[in-house]
Amino acid sequence: MTAPRATLDAVNALDRAGFVALLGEVFENAPWVAETAAAQRPFASVAALHDAMTTAVRAAPIEERLAFLRGHPDLAGEVARAGAVTAASAAEQGSLGLDRLSEEELARFERLNAAYRERFGIPFIICVRRHTRDSILASFERRLASTAEEEIAAALEEIGYITRLRLVARIEGPGMPRTNGHLSTHVLDTVRGQPAAGVAVSLYGIGQSARELLVSTVTNADGRTDAPLIAGTPLRIGWYELHFAIGDYFARMGIAAAEPRFIDVVPIRFAIAEPEGRYHVPLLASPWSYTTYRGS
Amino acid sequence: MTAPRATLDAVNALDRAGFVALLGEVFENAPWVAETAAAQRPFASVAALHDAMTTAVRAAPIEERLAFLRGHPDLAGEVARAGAVTAASAAEQGSLGLDRLSEEELARFERLNAAYRERFGIPFIICVRRHTRDSILASFERRLASTAEEEIAAALEEIGYITRLRLVARIEGPGMPRTNGHLSTHVLDTVRGQPAAGVAVSLYGIGQSARELLVSTVTNADGRTDAPLIAGTPLRIGWYELHFAIGDYFARMGIAAAEPRFIDVVPIRFAIAEPEGRYHVPLLASPWSYTTYRGS
């Protein structure tokens, strides 16, 4: 979403058609949601606008709500691949590579989609940008065991996440709803009692079948990275590893170690459970000992 | 080496031929070493016997010493594969799978062997039981850069390790030379201030190209493993990972965590540099923090 964002003031001042033109796609294939919200302007905050749109869905008769849910594409489904979805939906699914699955993976998703549709009469809806492939598959399997009522609630909750992200991509202004997480680190040298500068840090996403290098950076003079490891986007639920090349650091500091070094590259494996959370994962290290923790 | 070991007293009482029959193979293709040592009996300790044999080699004229070194087989070499080496040598090389290398690996060893022989006029000698394939290859490359004098000294030092192990496999008695290392762990639950019992622990050997599961065990009521992770043998120089299933443990204790758990399986990567050393690698853990160190 590279178009400049409209200010909330400007959005409050649009005519009804302009408002729907801008926000009609936020709720998938349901411009009536924007139409309903348009009448309640002005909004004092972006969060209030989102609440109004969500309330419009929740207030709709059950048949209309189900029709709305049925208007969503299957995950990694043929409709999505054939292009008959909103641009936002296509971009979201593409972000995880769901549009480039192998035949085998595609078959797995299609089996799950079919089972889910058969059981609940609606497509499986999930906010892809808050997930890894593994966590989507885990959710899929867990949610297949729910009741229909629970799944309608779950689908609406996921739509809340999806539309919140779509909204903040289109509008800026006071009272932005929280949509972004934050992952950072910090390396302390406990031999010298100082931040460890110049430590190579790599962040990997750890899938069931593969690991992917997400970030490769180096600590600065304060032992932190110049930019957060992840920010400005939801953190994807799933497993990660941070690798710290602390052995090379201590060698540069002239601090003696064994050969090979007892500790060289420290892997810290952790999971992210809250996509909008603040995760700080520091390392306190000597050549022979280290401590990590979820900090703040 | 499953034959029962002779006592030092019995060895001191053997006739010369019996002594050489028992110990003639300890120094590869050099029964004269045992013959020389035989005359100095009785020995008060196994270490003293080993010293006497080593001294016999070091006291020999340089040409004899070189002939002795040249009597050793190539690592992973054709002679070894064709069976023309001592049983001890075959068992040692087999312990690392050097008798079952792929064509490519074999070619790499043969190139290194040839380069080493050409440069120093002797085969590359290393105590295989103290090494992993990676550390042998690293030694090979490092030692190719030495001088001939350094390499004769290095070869004799390695022969010291090799023959010490062969000797303690044949004799038991007072003053055994130190040939074994020790690797152990301990898991503390810092939430409850108690040993963490029932934690699944796996030890992996980490090679350049592959990882190998070495031990799979579970902590006991004291948070330790019933048997050391490795004992009764030299520790192989190289990289290892301990994996602790601490997330499952805290779940069994009913201690709340996120879903997925921030910390689930903790990997601790470390290197062993001293094959005869004592390595204690404990874990102090909560669901959100852990500390490890080289203990004692």
Added chain:
Amino acid sequence: MTAPRATLDAVNALDRAGFVALLGEVFENAPWVAETAAAQRPFASVAALHDAMTTAVRAAPIEERLAFLRGHPDLAGEVARAGAVTAASAAEQGSLGLDRLSEEELARFERLNAAYRERFGIPFIICVRRHTRDSILASFERRLASTAEEEIAAALEEIGYITRLRLVARIEGPGMPRTNGHLSTHVLDTVRGQPAAGVAVSLYGIGQSARELLVSTVTNADGRTDAPLIAGTPLRIGWYELHFAIGDYFARMGIAAAEPRFIDVVPIRFAIAEPEGRYHVPLLASPWSYTTYRGS
């Protein structure tokens, strides 16, 4: 209690008078307890003998049990100071200095004793050897709020602790009841990955009004103290501080620090709650960081 202990076998073989002569004082002013137990010999373990004696008390009619409880001296009371108690009782009270209280302290104990007697009709009974003065006063105040039934049970439980200690001072044999605690420490140098040897360690008892040096020692080559800090006796419930002179240690190792040192003497303040427990309180330290925990 410096007399040699009788073996359980010898005790089983004594005649009835000899048995009562040996064990009649174990239960304060109640030789009938030993008489009852005498008939049940032989005992297979010291714990079984103690159980038999305890059962004799619990089986006695309530009036007899109350008389037994009333036969105990007041804590720090005039009877005790005047010598009209068993030698064991005098030694136990003396171990805490209860026979050498200031006038003010004595007045406090007498007020508590009087209040307790008035409320429950029995003296306040507590196993002094498991307590510090502070924990006795805290127990006194807490127990004054109990019901009479709870206090009879509490008194019998304390008598169990008292008589167990008296019994193991007189008899040795299989199945000794657990009466001793254990306090130990261990210092690891995380800069060098080795035990910290030669670290001065002091253990203080921390009372409300004063601190008392209990042990002053130095770590050995394994980073431990040659003897446990406390062993062979119950640990007194209360507050303690361990002081580790880690700054001097790192200075001896030639490891740079600021002047004055950021960390010099590390105080670790902890409480003992289980007199028969095993407390291991290690220190992992660099000149700029340390970790402590209840180990095992």
Added chain:
Amino acid sequence: MTAPRATLDAVNALDRAGFVALLGEVFENAPWVAETAAAQRPFASVAALHDAMTTAVRAAPIEERLAFLRGHPDLAGEVARAGAVTAASAAEQGSLGLDRLSEEELARFERLNAAYRERFGIPFIICVRRHTRDSILASFERRLASTAEEEIAAALEEIGYITRLRLVARIEGPGMPRTNGHLSTHVLDTVRGQPAAGVAVSLYGIGQSARELLVSTVTNADGRTDAPLIAGTPLRIGWYELHFAIGDYFARMGIAAAEPRFIDVVPIRFAIAEPEGRYHVPLLASPWSYTTYRGS
């Protein structure tokens, strides 16, 4: 120094007399230093102004420099007590209570002053605001062993610290020299993986003979204190203790512990060596374990 500070621009624009009126007292009894610097205006930064004044002193002939040093009052001396020093000097000495010493302490200072003057011909000069009484006495004793040349250099270095503080109390503007330190803390709850909020924190100054409560505060929702423990002033070189009431915190969180608690109030003893330094002293704690370190 509660008068409003002049801006550097205003100071650059003053006439010579006004400049000397404002800054003549910065160098004790040496208005000529300000006079010399006045000619070099304008200054681009406050640090540049300080450098110019310092350079004026260093460039003066040795006799003038010595006269300047001799113009300083004795520490805790009669001149100071009688009021014949600059207001700044009186305030500085008063900050440590050097104007309210006991007869015994005064006698000690006078002995040291006399010994120092006799040895070096100048008064002992030290920037009091960077010190505790203990660190002044330690410096006194250490510096008595120096050579005269070393002491002239040391005195000028201390005057640099003193005058930097006096200057920044009078002027504000770009390029302020660093004169302030910073002491902060942070408490992490490793049982819940969150900042520990509501933990009572006390900071004590630890002297040879007494301890003084400096700060008493409580952690906020982020586990930090709303204000730094010390900021806006140099940190005094010396010993400190932070006390964290972590036992009460875990009790409020409903996390089980022994009675009495193994860990209740955690004392962390540390020294400050750099008055202009940034000291961050965090605590990672469970009811059974904790870690502290010099952070950043």
